[in-house]
Amino acid sequence: MSNLLDIENLSVRFPTRSGSFEAVRGISLSLGRERLGIVGESGSGKSMTGRAILGLIRKPGQVTADRLEMQGESLLTASPKRMRAIRGKHISMIMQDPKYSLNPVMTVGDQIIEALRTHEKVGKAEAYKRALEMLDAVAIREPERVMKLYPHEVSGGMGQRIMIAMMLIPNPEILIADEPTSALDVSVQLQVLEIMDKLVRERGMGLIFISHDLNLVAGFCDRVAVMYAGRIVEVCEAGRLHEAKHPYTLGLLNSVPDLERPRPRLEALTRDPAWREAPSVSALL
Amino acid sequence: MSLPEIQIEGLEVFFGDGTERTRVVHGIDLNVAQGESYGLVGESGSGKSTVLRALVGLVPDWAGAMSVGGEKLSRIGRSKEFYRRVQMVFQDPYASLHPRQTVDRVLSETLALHGIKDGVDARIDRLLEQVGLGGGFRFRYPHQLSGGQRQRVAIARALAPEPKVLLLDEPTSALDVSVQAEILNLLSDLRSEFGLTYLMVSHDLGVIGHMCDRVAVMQTGEIVETLEVDAMRRLQAEHPYTRHLLDSALRSSGHAGMAADAKLSAG
Ligand SMILES: Nc1ncnc2c1ncn2[C@@H]1O[C@H](COP(=O)(O)OP(=O)(O)OP(=O)(O)O)[C@@H](O)[C@H]1O
Ligand SMILES: Nc1ncnc2c1ncn2[C@@H]1O[C@H](COP(=O)(O)OP(=O)(O)OP(=O)(O)O)[C@@H](O)[C@H]1O
Ligand SMILES: [Mg+2]
Ligand SMILES: [Mg+2]
Numbered sequence: 102m103s104n105l106l107d108i109e110n111l112s113v114r115f116p117t118r119s120g121s122f123e124a125v126r127g128i129s130l131s132l133g134r135e136r137l138g139i140v141g142e143s144g145s146g147k148s149m150t151g152r153a154i155l156g157l158i159r160k161p162g163q164v165t166a167d168r169l170e171m172q173g174e175s176l177l178t179a180s181p182k183r184m185r186a187i188r189g190k191h192i193s194m195i196m197q198d199p200k201y202s203l204n205p206v207m208t209v210g211d212q213i214i215e216a217l218r219t220h221e222k223v224g225k226a227e228a229y230k231r232a233l234e235m236l237d238a239v240a241i242r243e244p245e246r247v248m249k250l251y252p253h254e255v256s257g258g259m260g261q262r263i264m265i266a267m268m269l270i271p272n273p274e275i276l277i278a279d280e281p282t283s284a285l286d287v288s289v290q291l292q293v294l295e296i297m298d299k300l301v302r303e304r305g306m307g308l309i310f311i312s313h314d315l316n317l318v319a320g321f322c323d324r325v326a327v328m329y330a331g332r333i334v335e336v337c338e339a340g341r342l343h344e345a346k347h348p349y350t351l352g353l354l355n356s357v358p359d360l361e362r363p364r365p366r367l368e369a370l371t372r373d374p375a376w377r378e379a380p381s382v383s384a385l386l
Numbered sequence: 387m388s389l390p391e392i393q394i395e396g397l398e399v400f401f402g403d404g405t406e407r408t409r410v411v412h413g414i415d416l417n418v419a420q421g422e423s424y425g426l427v428g429e430s431g432s433g434k435s436t437v438l439r440a441l442v443g444l445v446p447d448w449a450g451a452m453s454v455g456g457e458k459l460s461r462i463g464r465s466k467e468f469y470r471r472v473q474m475v476f477q478d479p480y481a482s483l484h485p486r487q488t489v490d491r492v493l494s495e496t497l498a499l500h501g502i503k504d505g506v507d508a509r510i511d512r513l514l515e516q517v518g519l520g521g522g523f524r525f526r527y528p529h530q531l532s533g534g535q536r537q538r539v540a541i542a543r544a545l546a547p548e549p550k551v552l553l554l555d556e557p558t559s560a561l562d563v564s565v566q567a568e569i570l571n572l573l574s575d576l577r578s579e580f581g582l583t584y585l586m587v588s589h590d591l592g593v594i595g596h597m598c599d600r601v602a603v604m605q606t607g608e609i610v611e612t613l614e615v616d617a618m619r620r621l622q623a624e625h626p627y628t629r630h631l632l633d634s635a636l637r638s639s640g641h642a643g644m645a646a647d648a649k650l651s652a653g
Contacts, residue, residue, distance in 0.1 A: 118525070142562040143534025197533045197560070200478055242431060242606075246408075254401070257477040257556065258430025258589075280533065283559045284477070286589040287634040289430050294638075313534075313562035317638055356567035358596035360619055360635065366574075367567035367596065 104386055105275050105307040106132040106154065109168040113149045113331075116161050124149045124162075126331035130384035132275065134305040136298070137384075138318035138339055140353070141328030142370075147311045148197055150328075151277040155194055156184045171275070190220050193273035195281045197311075199264035203252040210248030213267050220271035235266040240292045257284040265293060269300070276300070277309045282317070294321055315342060315354055324384070327353075332381035349376055389456050391551060391583040392418040392441070396450035399436050411436055412607040413450065423577060423584040425594040425615070427631065428604030434587045435477055438553045441585075442474050454551060470500050473544040477555040477587070479536040483528045489514070489539050490524045493546055500547040513542040518568050534561045541569060545576070554586040558593060570597060591635045595619055603628045 113125040125146040130137070139147050153164045156176060169176045171191060179187065188194075196202040204212055213232040217223060223231070229248075236244035239262040252260060261284045268276065278297065282290040298321070300306040312318050318325055322339040327350050335347040345351060352370040399411035411433045418424040426434050439445050441452060443464040452459040454472055464472075476482040483492060493510045502509070514524060517538040528536055537560040544552060552573075558566040570593065576582055588594050594601055595615055602612045603625065611625040623629050 115530070117530075119522070140562075143538075143560075143565050144532045145562075148532060198478070200481060253481075256431045256435060262430075280560070284430070284556065284589070286428065286430050286631065287591070287638050288631055290589075291634050291638055313566075315563060320638065353563050356563045358567075358570070358590075358592040360592045360595040363595055363619065367571055369568045369571060370564040 103172060104131040104133050105172060106130075107168055107170045107385070108154070108166060109385070111150065111153060111166040111169060112164070113146070113153050113158055114163045114165075124331055125153065126381065128328075128331075128333050128381050128384070130326060130333070131386040132307045132309060133386055134301065134307050135324065136301055136308045136310055136322040136339075138322035138325040139309060139311045139328060140313060140315055140318055140325060142353070143313075145328040146331040147328055148279050151194055151279055151309065151311060154277065155188055155192055156181075157188075157194075189216070189268075189271050189273065191273060192275040192277065193268040193271065194277040195261075195264050195268050195279060197279040197283075199260040199284075200252050200257075202264060203260065203267075205252050207251075208248065209250050209252065209255065209263050213248075213263070213270060216267045217270045231270065232266070235270050236263070238296060239263075239266050240289050241266075258286065258289065261285060262289070262293065265296075269296070272304070273306065275307045275309070277311070279311045280313070281310070283312070283314070290317075315357060319343060326382075326384040330377045332377075332379070333384055334376060334379065334382060336382050336384045348373065389420075390417040391420040391422070391455055392416070392424075392585055393453045394437070394441075394450070395452070397437065397440060397452060398449045399433065399440055399445055400447040407447075410607050411440075411448075414604075414607075414609045416602060416609065418583060418585055420583055421577070421581045422600070423586065423598045425598035425601035426585065426587045426604065427589060427591065427594055427601055428610075429606065429627070430589070432604040433607045434604055435555050438474060438555050438585065438587065441553060442469075442472065466500075470547045471549055472551040472553065473547060473549040474553040475540055475544045475555060475557045477559075479533065479540045479560060482540050483536060485528055488525050488527055489519075489531075492539060492543055496543050496546045502547070509546070513546060516545065516572055517542045518565055534565055537561055538565070538569070548580075549582070550580075551583045551585075554584060554588075556587055556589070559588065559590065566593070573597065591618070591632070603631065 109129045110127045111125055112127050115122045141147055152158050158164050210232055214228045217228050233244050241247050241262055265281055282293055297308055301308050310322055319339050319342040325337055325339045325342055326333045327335040329349050335345060335350050337345055355368045358367055394416040396413045397411055398409055398413050400407050400409050402408055428434060440448050443462050446462050494506055497506050519538055558569055598615050600614055601618060602609045605627045611628045621632050623632055
C-alpha cells in the first residue's frame with residue numbers, strides 16, 4: 102500500500118542577524134495510515150516540520166527537500182492555488198496555538214460553518230447542524246451558546262477543541278495535530294483522542310501527532326520519532342518508547358513528574374553537544 | 387494563624403449583558419496561606435482561568451469578596467503596587483506578548499514600569515538564563531520563537547518585578563518535559579528562597595502533585611472538592627468528578643492500556 106506522505110531530506114532555514122538558522126536539518130519520514138508521534142524538546146523543529154508539509158513557512162523562511170510528496174504528488178512544486186485546495190481537504194493542521202489561529206472577529210459557529218462550506222456543498226441549515234454535532238463530539242458543553250461566542254470568550258481548552266472541530270469537519274486524509282490536547286483536562290483529552298483514533302481506524306486517516314507528553318504518545322501512537330535540534334535522533338515503536346536507547350529520549354522520560362512517585366526534585370537534562378552532530382535517523386516506511 | 391495571602395469568599399463571575407448575562411463562577415471560597423503552593427484543577431471551561439483573571443482585575447462583573455495580602459480588592463483595575471506584588475502567567479502565550487516587541491523590550495519595559503532602573507541589562511540576561519533562554523533570543527520577536535520559547539518569555543516577564551504572589555495559568559503546558567522540569571525546579575527554588583505564594587492551574591496532575599500542597603477541583607463553575615495532594619496521590623477522593631479525573635489521568639498515562647484497547651479494536 103502506498104504511503105500518504107513521503108519526505109526526504111527536509112530542511113527549514115531562517116536568515117537571522119548571525120547567519121542562517123536551520124530549524125529543521127534534513128529529516129526523512131513517511132506517514133502511512135497510522136498514528137505517528139513526534140516528540141522532542143521546545144525548539145527542536147516539530148512545528149516547523151508540520152508547517153513545511155503544508156507550505157506554511159512564511160518568508161524569509163526557506164524550505165528545501167529531495168522529496169516532499171503526498172501520495173506521489175509533489176508539494177514543493179504545487180501551485181499556491183493547488184496548495185490551498187490541499188490544505189483542509191487533504192491535509193489539515195491543528196495549530197499549537199488555537200486562539201491565535203482562529204479569526205478573532207468571527208463567531209466560533211460561523212468559522213466552523215465556513216470551514217465546512219469551503220470544502221463541501223452543503224446548505225446553511227445542514228452546515229449549522231453538523232457544526233453543532235462536531236462541537237458536541239469534542240465534548241463542548243452547551244454547544245449552542247458556544248457557537249455564538251468569539252474566540253476571546255472561550256477558555257483555553259475550549260479554543261483547542263474548537264480548532265479540532267474545524268479541522269476535522271472537512272474529513273481530511275492527513276491530520277497534523279500540533280499539541281492538540283495540551284490545554285485539555287485528562288478526561289476531555291481521552292475523548293478527543295478517541296475521536297482521532299476512530300478516524301485513523303475507520304477511515305484510514307494518517308495522523309502526525311506532535312506532543313511533549315511522552316506517556317500519552319507511548320500509549321496512543323503506533324510509531325514515534327524523537328526530534329532534537331532539527332534532526333530525528335531516534336525512531337521506535339510507540340509501545341516500546343520506555344525501552345528507548347538514546348540518552349536524550351531517556352532524559353526526557355526521566356524528567357516527567359509522576360503523581361504516584363513523587364520526587365523532591367525533577368531531573369533536568371544535560372545535553373551532549375554530540376547529539377546535534379549525529380546524522381538524522383530515517384523515519385521512512 | 388496568620389491571615390491567608392489569598393482569600394476568596396463567595397466569588398461569582400458573570401459574562402454578557404441583559405438577557406445574555408450568564409454566571410460562569412457560582413460562588414467559590416478559597417484560601418491560600420502565605421508561602422503555600424495551591425493547585426486548581428478541573429474540567430476545561432469550568433472557570434479556573436476566570437478565577438485568576440478576577441484576582442488580577444481583568445473581569446469586570448463579579449460579586450463576593452477577595453483579598454490579597456490582607457488588601458481588599460476592588461471591582462476592577464489594580465494599583466501599581468498590587469502588580470509588583472502579584473504577577474500572573476497567562477495560559478495563552480501568544481495573546482500575552484505584543485507581536486511587535488522584541489523579548490528585550492518586553493522585559494525592559496516591565497522593569498521600567500516597576501521602577502527598576504539598576505542593572506537592567508544584567509537583570510534581563512539573568513531572567514532569560516533562569517528560564518533557559520540564551521542571549522541569542524534577546525532580540526527576537528514573538529513570531530520568531532517556538533511555542534515553548536514564547537511561554538518562557540512570559541514566565542521571565544512575570545518574574546521580572548520580583549513578585550510575592552504568582553498566579554500561574556498552565557505555566558508549563560506549552561513546554562516539553564525537560565524545559566518543564568527546569569521551570570518547575572526554578573519555581574520551587576524561588577518559593578523556598580523568598581517564601582513566594584503560588585496559585586497554580588494545571589491539568590497535569592503529575593505537575594500539581596509535584597508542586598502543590600493542596601488542590602481544589604472545579605467543575606462547571608464550582609469547587610466540588612478540596613484535598614491534600616497526598617490524598618490525591620493515594621486516590622482518596624470523595625467526589626465522583628475527582629475520582630473520574632484521577633481515573634482518566636491513570637488511563638492516559640498508559641497504566642491501564644487505553645492504547646491496548648484501541649489497538650485491540652483496530653485488529
Ligand atoms: N521566523 C523565525 N526566525 C528565526 N527562527 C525561527 C523562526 N521561527 C521559528 N524559529 C526557530 O526555529 C526553531 C524550531 O521551532 P519550532 O516552532 O518548530 O519548535 P517546536 O519543536 O515546535 O517547539 P515547541 O515545542 O516549543 O513548540 C526554534 O528554535 C525557533 O526559535
Ligand atoms: N469574555 C467572556 N465572555 C463570555 N464567556 C466567557 C468569557 N470568558 C470566559 N467565558 C466563559 O467562562 C467559562 C469559564 O472559562 P475559563 O476560561 O475560566 O475556563 P477554564 O477552567 O480556565 O478552562 P480551560 O481549562 O479550558 O482553560 C467558559 O464557559 C467560557 O466560555
Ligand atoms: Mg511547536
Ligand atoms: Mg483556562
